[in-house]
Each structure stands twice: as structure tokens, then as C-alpha cells.
Amino acid sequence: MVKQLDLLGTDKIIPIDLPSEMQRSYLEYAMSVIVGRALPDVRDGLKPVHRRIIYAMHELGLTPDRPYRKCARVVGDVLGKYHPHGDQSVYDALVRLVQDFSTRYPLLGGHGNFGSVDNDPPAAMRYTETRLAPIGHEALLSEVGTATVDFIGNFDNSQQEPTVLPAQLPILLVNGCSGIAVGMATNIPPHNVGEAIDGAIALIDKPDLPDAKLWELIPGPDFPTGGEIMGIEGIHDAYRTGKGIITVRGVSHVEVASERAKLTKSKKRRDSLIVTELPFQVNKAAWIEKIAELVNAGKIDGIADLRDESDRDGMRVVIEIKRDAEPSNVLDQLYRQTALQSNFGAIMLAIVEGQPRQLSLRQLLEEFLKFRETTLTRQYGNELEQAQKRIHILSGILTALDNLDATIDILRNAPDGTTAKAIFQTRLNLSDTQADAILAMPLRRLTGMEKTNLQAEFQEVNTKINSLNNLLQDRNELLKSLKKDLRSLKRKFADDRRTKITKLDPPTIDRSELNRLARAKSKATTGDESIEDRPTAKERRNRTLPATQLQIVEAEPSQPTTVEVTHQGYIRRLGKTGAKLNPNSQDFVTKTYQTNTDAELTVVTNEGKAYPLKIREIPPTLGNDRGTILASLIPALQETNEQIIYTLSTPNEAVEDLQQLLLLTAGGKIKRILQQELSGLTNRGTTLIKLREDDKLHTIVPLTDEREIVIATSGARILRLALASEQIPLMGRVSQGIQALKVGAREQIVGCVPANSTDDLVLITRHGYAKRIPIATIRIVQTGNMGTHAMQFAIKTDNLLHLGLPTPTLDLVTTTQRHEIVPIDRITTHGKEGIGDRLITLGPDEQIAFVNEGMV
Secondary structure (H helix, E strand, C coil): CCCCCCCCCHHHCCCCCHHHHHHHHHHHHHHHHHHHHHCCECCCCCCHHHHHHHHHHHHCCCCCCCCCEEHHHHHHHHHHHCCCCCHHHHHHHHHHHHCCCCCCCCCEEEECCCCCCCCCCCCCCCCCEEEECHHHHHHHCCCCCCCCCCEEECCCCCCEEECCCCCCCCHHHHHCEEEECCCCEEEECCCCHHHHHHHHHHHHHCCCCCHHHHHHHCCCCCCCCCCEEECCHHHHHHHHHCEEEEEEECEEEEECCHHHHHHHCCCCCCCEEEEEECCCCCCHHHHHHHHHHHHHCCCCCCEEEEEECCECCECCEEEEECCCCCHHHHHHHHHHHCCCEEEEEEECEEEECCEEEECCHHHHHHHHHHHHHHHHHHHHHHHHHHHHHHHHHHHHHHHHHHCHHHHHHHHHHCCCHHHHHHHHHHHCCCCHHHHHHHHCCCHHHHCHHHHHHHHHHHHHHHHHHHHHHHHHHCHHHHHHHHHHHHHHHHHHHCCCCCCEEECCCCCCCCHHHHHHHHHHHHHHHCCCCCHHHCCCHHHHHCCCCCHHHHCCCCCCCCCEEEEEEECCCEEEEECCCCCCCCHHHCCCEEEEEEEECCCEEEEEECCCEEEEEEHHHCCECCCCCCCEEHHHHCHHHHHCCCCEEEEEECCCCCCCCCCEEEEEECCCEEEEEEHHHHCCCCCCCEECCCCCCCCCEEEEEEECCCCEEEEEECCCEEEEEECCCCCCCECCCCCCCEECCCCCCCCCEEEEEEECCCCEEEEEECCCEEEEEEHHHCCECCCCCCCEECCCCCCCCCCEEEEECCCCEEEEEECCCCEEEEEHHHCCECCCCCCCEECCCCCCCCCEEEEECCCC
16 A cells, blocks of 8 residues: 655644634635725725725825826726725726716716716726815815824735725715625615715714604705605615615606797607606616617507707606607606616615624714714824924923023034033923924024014914813813814705605606696796706706705504505505596406505515505505506515515404415415414515425415315316315425426416315306306315316317306406406306306407406
């Protein structure tokens, strides 16, 4: 046997535990990414790369009053001195500090092409130029130095860099920040600097200020691209807990084309939707392209033309509306299917004392104020030390001038400077520093005018020392100075709010009001106002919002109401009497709930997730309006492709635990859960069933006292199962369920109903054939069985569409949106082999698309 080489020597091998070493190494790596790269510091609001860029530009002297310098030079200094990473990553970070559509208050100024809201890339760093912006220079660098903040060695210990910049503004709140670390992420929205300063001053004056008062001063984010925040619940969630979902809409208005047609002599006279602001971080070009794709695919109706008329004055996207379409309907579709309405997921995570912490609004401001107080204390302490040194020297010089003859005699007779210094210290009782200052003093200081100037400087420095001692010994005086600095910065950099805040949650578009505004605008434009007289996009963006728009709306008291869900995915909240749906809308009600405004509905999607929907959040529906798109009221659905498949009342404390729900997936998985699992849902969604990637939730069935469950496929296979605990066990939310049946490649599940052995089933096919069949004629089987073939098809291409129990009437809706009301008496009983009765005469290309069993 060959002897194994011992290259290191047995005594040099160190045994280690692999899991422990992996854990230690990974944690070190994770913390280095969290602290040293991805998350901002709560004190100055900057990530390390941003801090190094700004400090390197400070060292280069690129102040706002100096010429621009090539970005390549700045990036080179940052790489060579402080940040040994990729040059492109540093340049990308620099570019974002310049872009006014990415950063609310850009910390750097730029000259050249730094990209656009259309996601156009910036020019190469050899072409663009930069320098510090006034706010970046004054709010971050005016006090930088070892006296105010700590410095550490750079990566090779050849340079010193600050661990934090002495920020005078809460930059983290003002400009926000986004970043992804290891196992955590931050996404802090930007805010208005004037509001942020007001909130900080209010906390200085009253540390126990109620949250509601603080939120009045800082009502919500203020995005650089404007937009409109819908609802305050997400804002308050973020401010209270550090995490919340904020719904933001673009800003649009209706423009009547009559005046434009008159000015341009165009024969096309269509109303237009004009979009002037988009939600934060929405790519305008990609958004326009998405609209075009949806229009071409027939998913958005009513748009005749689409063009981008944006220019240097601001954004202007024109969406021409077809003559037979309503602007409100088009706007509804744009909100639902495009990024014109987006969700901003706020996560206020930052580094606090070397550790990542999720902060509330109050905590974020308190951490900034604590840092600012520490910075001022260090600064004033250093200024006091320097003033004391200076007054000590001035005192020695004035002593020498008061004894001028003796001073001259010592200098004339001393053989050298060392001897003269010793004699000065002995005869005039001076310190070593004072004696050196006298020996270095020029002869012109011996004149009377110079003596007067020295005495004035002595008095000035002495006054400054008293003032600094007062600031350092009295915290109230220190806080007054802090507030004075904040107010000075507010006067210099505060501007008007860009983002409007609507206190109510997203309302249904009021068509009558929107069209009334359009008619009013038409009258205005055909009268004294021309298109050229209208405000520009820039003027609209910089408008000052009236104070009334920032008042909190009190919640409405609980009262009875009726809620209807329609086939096309709309939801209506009616008064006590209700109102019928417009018969011309080609939509119809599939579910009705008699409830109260303080109750909740549960909305379930095909991904197996349940979301809560408060009844009071459903906008009231007036007249015969079709209501609001249900999916638009669930913020989490704006970021996914989930489809709503079911709604039901959310259980309250009075609901018994025995009430159950049965869940069936498109792939044939089945499970039972307690209805109480639907209590305590979160806005992010609660998983009711664990699904495979290729499976979707198909049906939810409430169970009461039924003993059996019946499942049907499009091939007319019927599976009759007993609702026994060992057959279909009661499971938790995270389980997958059991395989009830195997679904063929050319069929799909069409229905699932609870029943008893004495009930009849109603089967309806796509070509209009129907029959009743007693459940007793279908044998009970075990899960996984093929089931019983329960219907023959008169047409080879036909398949089963509907499985249900007998109801007084059925509404057969065809693919051409034709409705046929059929009494249940017209459906007769047949055996398993029968084809049933022809209920409706269909056109050559017409089929039944949906069967509405009536109100639930």
C-alpha cells in the first residue's frame, strides 16, 4: 500500500467542524454585504459607495462654484483611493446621484447625458461631467473633518476616509434609498425636505409628540416624478412599523379635441387622456410599449391612438379615445393592467450602530437628531478648544506688548532664540506656546494699531468661548442652534410637494363626474382659453397643493350595505335599497352579500392565496354603474399575475370551528380546511394550499351538513366521494392535499358541488344540452378512482361546461354575450347514457360560455 504524503505534517492539521465553519464564514460574508455595501447608514443616509464618491469629490475641490470635472476622473479617484470595485458600478451610483427623476434632491450636479425616465442609458463616463450640488455640499460636507466624525484607513491604509459624513439634513428620509442585501432589503421612499425638517423640529420641541401629529407634518412620501398616492393606510403602516405598501397612480386629465382640431384644422375630433406624471421608477417608454401590446392583443378597449409628446418642459403622453368609448373605462383598464397604478413596497431598513434595523418614521428621525446632536457637540467642543488655544496666545502677545521695553531688552541681549524663550517664560511668566508666539511675531505687531486689533480679537474670541461654553453646558441652547441650522437649510432648499395624497383608498372612477369635467374643459377651451394658455407640464408638476387635500378623512360609521360581485370581475357597494346593474353593460351579478361596512370579504386567487378586503374600502356605487374592478382593490395583486376565482364572507369570532371549506385544484388535488383559517389574513396574502408549479386552485366549496362531494370533468366523468375524515382529511393551510382524481391531457375540471345522496345533479354542455341525473345512480368511489361517465355528447366536439344542483332558474350566457333564462322545469331527468335536452338554439359559431345559477 502506497504511503500517503504528509505535506503539512500531522501536527499542522487543524480539525474543524464543517457546519460551524460554513455558518461562521457565511455570516461574516452576509454582514460585510449588509454593512459595507447594500444598506444605508441611518445617520447620513448614504451607502459606502455614495459616501466615498461625495468625499472624493470634496477632496478634488468640485464645489458648486467650481467648473465641472469629467466623471472618469471622479470614478478613478474613488476606485484608487477608497472603493476597489468595478468602475461601472461606481459610475452607475454616481449617475443616480445626478438624475432628478431618480433622486428627489440630487446631491451632485451633472453636465451631459445622464439618462432619462425612458431608461435611456447615460453617456460613457469619459463624456459626462459632474460637481457637487449645493445641497450635497452644504448639507453633507460643510462640517466634514476629524473634529466632527471619525476617520478610518482605506483598503490599503494609505488614505483616511470618514466612517460617516456630518449630515445636517435627514438625507435618508429626504432622498430615500433602495438596496438588496443578504436575506434583507431596504426600500425607503423619498420625502419633501421642508416637511422632513418640520417633523424633526417638532420632535425636538416635543419628544413625546403623538404619531398622528407627526404624520400631519410629514403626510407621506414625495416622489421626484410626482404621481398621486391613493389611500393613507399603507403610509401609516410604513410610518408605524417600518413596512407598508403604498399605492401610487399617475396623474392624467381629459382633453377635449374640439379646440385642438380647430387650431390644427384636423378632421379627427377625439377626446384624449393626457398623462403628465407616472408613478416613481416607472419606465415611460416601456409603459407606452406595454399599452400598445395590450391594445393590439385586444385586452384594452377604447384606445384609437397613442403617442408621446414629452419635451423639456415635462411629460405628456396622449391617449386618444375612440368616439364610442368613455375615458373613465379606458382609465380603469390602464390602472388595472399597466404600471399607471403601481405599488411601492416601503421597507425602512437601515444600519443603526453597526446593525441592520427596521425603523418607524419616528425612530428614523430620532436617530438622525441623536447623530446631529453628537456632531454639533463634537464640532463645538473642537471650536472651543481652538478658541482657548488662540486666546492663550493672544494673552501672551498682549502681555509682551504691555511690557514692550522689557521685551525689546530681552531680545536685544539674548545670545539666541532658545535663551530668549527661557527668559520670556521666567521674567514675564509666559508658557512655552506663548513664548514661541512672541518670538515668531513680526515687528509690525509692535505698532499701536496692531495692538488695538489684537485687543479687539481677544475680546471677540473671549465672547465666542463664553457662547460655546453655554452651548455645550446647556442642552436647550444646543437644540436651539440645531433648529436654527435646520430652518436655514429649509429656507434654502425647500420646495413644493410634487406628489398628491388622496386620503381615501382608490375610488371607482365616477364617469359622470369625469365626463362633466371634460365638458367643462371643452367650454373653457372654446371660450377665452386656448391650448397655448393652458399650464405647461412643468407648471402642473410644481403646483402647490391646497391644505385641504392633506386633511385626514374620518372613517364612516358602520351601516348595512349590499355588495355584489359581477361575472367580469367588478364589485359594487350599494345602499340599503341597492341599484340594478346597467343591462347594456353586458355584465351580470354572480354573487350578492348582505353585510355591514365594518365587515370584510375574503378574496381567493388561483395561486391559492387569500386576501382580506374591507367592505368600507369598496367605493360606493351610484346608480347602475358597474362598480370597481375587484383586483384593483387588492394592492398585492398589482405585482402578480394571480386571477381572482372566489369571494366569500370572512368569518368572525361567532363562527363555529366546525364550518369547513373544500379546496380543489385544476390538477385534481383536494383538501379540507377549517373556515377559521381565513381569519387574521394579511394584505400580503395568506396561502390556503401549497401548489405545484404547474397547478392552480380551481374551486372553493363551503361545506355545511352535506355528506358527499361530486366532481365533474369536461369529458363528463363524475367522481362521487364520501366526506369522511379518512377519505378527505382535515388539513392545515400549508399542505398540498391528496390526489382526488387524475385529470386527462384533453380535459379539465368543470365543477365541484357538495351534495347528499337524495339530490339531483344538473349537467350542461357547451352546445346547449342539459339533463338532470340522480346522484344515487352514480357509485361512491375512493379518491384516485376514474369515476363514472355520466353523459353522452350529441356533437363530437361538445364537452361538459357546468355541474350544479337544481335552482329555480339558470342564466345561460353565450359567447356572443346573449342571455337565456331557463326554468329548471325544462331540464328533465335522464340516465347516465342520455344526451339530455337541447335548451337553447345556438348560432354556427356560438356556444355557451357561462352558466349563472343566481344569487348567492
